[in-house]
Amino acid sequence: MQPDQDPPDGPPEAETHGKDTAEMHAHAKQTVDAAGSDVKLDAYTQSLIGQKLKATYQAIVQEPVPEVFLKLLDELERKEREK
C-alpha cells in the first residue's frame, strides 16, 4: 500500500548536487512560506527531498548488522528449544 500523497519517484540518481540542487532551491523558494509550515511543496521539490531522504536512510540500512543481534536471537532460540 502506498501513501496517497507521497511524492512521485524522481530521477534515480542518489546525489543531486549542482544544477539539481539549485533548481530545488528555486522551486522551494517559490512554494515555502517564511515560517515553513503547512505549505504544499511542488512535486519536484518533494521528489528531490524524497531522494535525499531515501539515500540517507539506505546508507544506514546497508551497514553490516552487528553480530550481537544474531547471537542474541540464536541464544533466544536455543533456550526455547531446551524448554
Add this chain to the structure above:
Amino acid sequence: VTQAAPEFRDALVATIPNLRAFAISLTRDHHLANDLVQETLLKAWSSRSKFEPGTNLKAWLFTILRNAYFSDFRKKRREVQDVDGEAAARLVTLPEQHGHLDLADFRRALDVLTSDQREALLLVGAEGFSYEEAAEIAGCAVGTVKSRVNRARSKLAELLSITTVNDFGADSASTPAIASGAS
C-alpha cells in the same frame, strides 16, 4: 497461533537493518540505537504469541521499537530541538560550497526537525509505510501523520534552501540569523 521459533527468528533477522536504521534516525546515536534494537528484539521474542502470523511483522516491530524509544530511551539522550541554534547554524554553507548539497547537509537538516516530524517522515518517506500504517505505529490519527510529513518536508526545503541567502548578499554575521528563521 504462535509462529515457530526458527521462522520468527529469520523474520526478525531480515528486519534488523531497517529497525537499526530507524533507531539510529530516532536516537542519532549508534550505541543507543543498538541498545534500542536489542530491547526491541527481546520484547518481540517475549511477545511472540501476540503476533499474528501473516500480518505486518515489520509494522509490529517498528511499533515496539517506537514505543520503547518514546517511553524510555528518549530520556537517555538530550533532545536537540534547536531550530534557532547550532544545528540550524551548521546548515549555512560557505560561499565556496554554494550549490553543493551532500548527504551530510541533509542529515543535519533532519536533525533540526522535531522528533514527531522526523519520525513521520522516516516512516512514510524512507520506510515506505502508508499513512495509515505510520499512524498505527505512531499511535496517532492519519491526518496528524500527513500534517507532520508535510511540515517536515516544508521545513527541510526551507532549511536546505538556506544556501541561497548568499545570493542576497548576506554576510557571515547575518547569515546564521537568517538560517535560523529569526526576524
